[in-house]
Amino acid sequence: MAIVNENFLKLPGSYLFSDIAKKVNAFKIAHPEAKLIRLGIGDVTRPLPPACIEAMHRAVDEMAHAETFRGYGPEQGYDFLIEAIIANDFAPRGVQLKASEVFVSDGAKSDTGNIGDILQGCNSVAVTDPVYPVYIDSNVMSGRAGDLQEDGRWSRITYLPCTAENGFIPQIPDIRMDMVYLCYPNNPTGTTLTKEQLKQWVDYALANDSLILFDAAYEAFIREDNVPHSIYEIEGAKQCAIEFRSFSKTAGFTGVRCGYTVVPEEVMARTSNGERVSLNRLWNRRQCTKFNGTSYVTQRAAEAIYSPEGKKQVKETIDYYLENARIMREGFIQAGFQVFGGVNSPYLWLKTPEGCTSWQFFDRLLNDVHVVGTPGVGFGPSGEGYLRLTAFGKREDCIEAMKRIAKWTK
Numbered sequence: 001m002a003i004v005n006e007n008f009l010k011l012p013g014s015y016l017f018s019d020i021a022k023k024v025n026a027f028k029i030a031h032p033e034a035k036l037i038r039l040g041i042g043d044v045t046r047p048l049p050p051a052c053i054e055a056m057h058r059a060v061d062e063m064a065h066a067e068t069f070r071g072y073g074p075e076q077g078y079d080f081l082i083e084a085i086i087a088n089d090f091a092p093r094g095v096q097l098k099a100s101e102v103f104v105s106d107g108a109k110s111d112t113g114n115i116g117d118i119l120q121g122c123n124s125v126a127v128t129d130p131v132y133p134v135y136i137d138s139n140v141m142s143g144r145a146g147d148l149q150e151d152g153r154w155s156r157i158t159y160l161p162c163t164a165e166n167g168f169i170p171q172i173p174d175i176r177m178d179m180v181y182l183c184y185p186n187n188p189t190g191t192t193l194t195k196e197q198l199k200q201w202v203d204y205a206l207a208n209d210s211l212i213l214f215d216a217a218y219e220a221f222i223r224e225d226n227v228p229h230s231i232y233e234i235e236g237a238k239q240c241a242i243e244f245r246s247f248s249k250t251a252g253f254t255g256v257r258c259g260y261t262v263v264p265e266e267v268m269a270r271t272s273n274g275e276r277v278s279l280n281r282l283w284n285r286r287q288c289t290k291f292n293g294t295s296y297v298t299q300r301a302a303e304a305i306y307s308p309e310g311k312k313q314v315k316e317t318i319d320y321y322l323e324n325a326r327i328m329r330e331g332f333i334q335a336g337f338q339v340f341g342g343v344n345s346p347y348l349w350l351k352t353p354e355g356c357t358s359w360q361f362f363d364r365l366l367n368d369v370h371v372v373g374t375p376g377v378g379f380g381p382s383g384e385g386y387l388r389l390t391a392f393g394k395r396e397d398c399i400e401a402m403k404r405i406a407k408w409t410k
């Protein structure tokens with residue numbers, strides 16, 4: 001009989017969203033007349049930009065004729081998309097990339113989860129806490145996380161707490177780490193780092209030969225100056241960082257599936273003998289072996305995001321979500337809550353009232369005002385005492401929820 005990868009057995013069940021669903025269902029049975037407002041959803045709700053839909057229709061028609069049919073494409077993605085990415089997402093910010101440094105994929109979850117394939121199991125790992133769970137669970141699967149302890153932390157992972165006390169700025173470790181995951185604008189807290197704050201991480205990585213895994217899935221929500229859109233805006237980052245991008249939250253591609261990862265040629269790791277190896281070469285090899293490319297139709301849809309109409313339509317959708325975020329943020333502040341995020345991000349991170357845990361506050365919000373959030377503790381131990389709300393819902397729901405909150409706290 002084959003032997004399983006026992007690291008998988010160490011993973012606890014992922015109960016956060018099923019526990020929420022159970023509580024919501026129980027509430028619905030007890031109060032069938034109540035109108036629930038879900039402010040916890042982590043998926044977009046606005047449809048795809050029309051420019052993308054038109055591009056997809058055209059691409060489908062091409063597939064219908066032998067002359068224009070496309071079979072397997074390049075594993076790394078088509079040049080038309082890679083060139084559009086470089087010309088629009090990087091060149092205007094002063095970042096020069098080669099086509100060979102961009103790898104189109106089916107999304108940032110796959111890439112952030114798979115990147116560990118090219119890194120040894122003994123590497124030390126640091127994550128911010130609270131955290132997007134993929135970074136931790138994928139490291140558990142590859143044996144880098146150690147064992148789950150009573151306090152909810154993995155024994156070999158270094159947690160960098162991000163709380164109101166430190167302004168959600170993770171403290172740079174005083175020891176060297178091999179791999180550091182950073183996600184900005186952050187999921188779940190909705191907070192950002194300034195250029196100066198991110199530069200400190202790049203300087204740390206360069207001084208310590210650390211690798212930064214930078215998840216910029218929410219880049220398109222940045223509206224303030226001095227918040228870097230790409231880590232490569234920071235000098236030296238090409239030598240120490242891999243960046244992940246996604247069209248999911250940018251352009252509603254959660255169901256279409258497309259993203260990309262930048263692995264600069266300069267970024268290196270070493271062999272156990274100390275020989276320096278290009279991670280670009282390894283990632284290319286990994287993708288060519290285990291991935292056969294994103295569909296042609298999807299890549300044409302992604303390319304259309306960068307057309308003049310596409311850009312305008314994407315901005316309109318993100319503006320809609322950001323206006324939802326503003327309404328919620330102001331509503332909660334007026335009601336006397338401490339709220340973080342929601343400015344360059346679709347996420348709001350709400351401090352629960354004094355003495356109230358994440359789950360207690362979740363229950364109160366559900367039972368008293370029929371609003372559903374996500375308990376912050378579900379994203380890591382430092383999320384205790386917070387609740388995550390998202391701006392991906394309908395405008396009228398956000399307004400109605402804030403009316404109820406205002407009445408509730410009066």
Ligand SMILES: *Cc1c(COP(=O)(O)O)cnc(C)c1O
Nearest residue numbers: 107108109132187217246248259
């Ligand atoms: C949503 C999300 C992703 C992305 O996902 P894909 O849909 O797989 O591209 C990646 N990272 C974070 C932090 C996210 O919230």
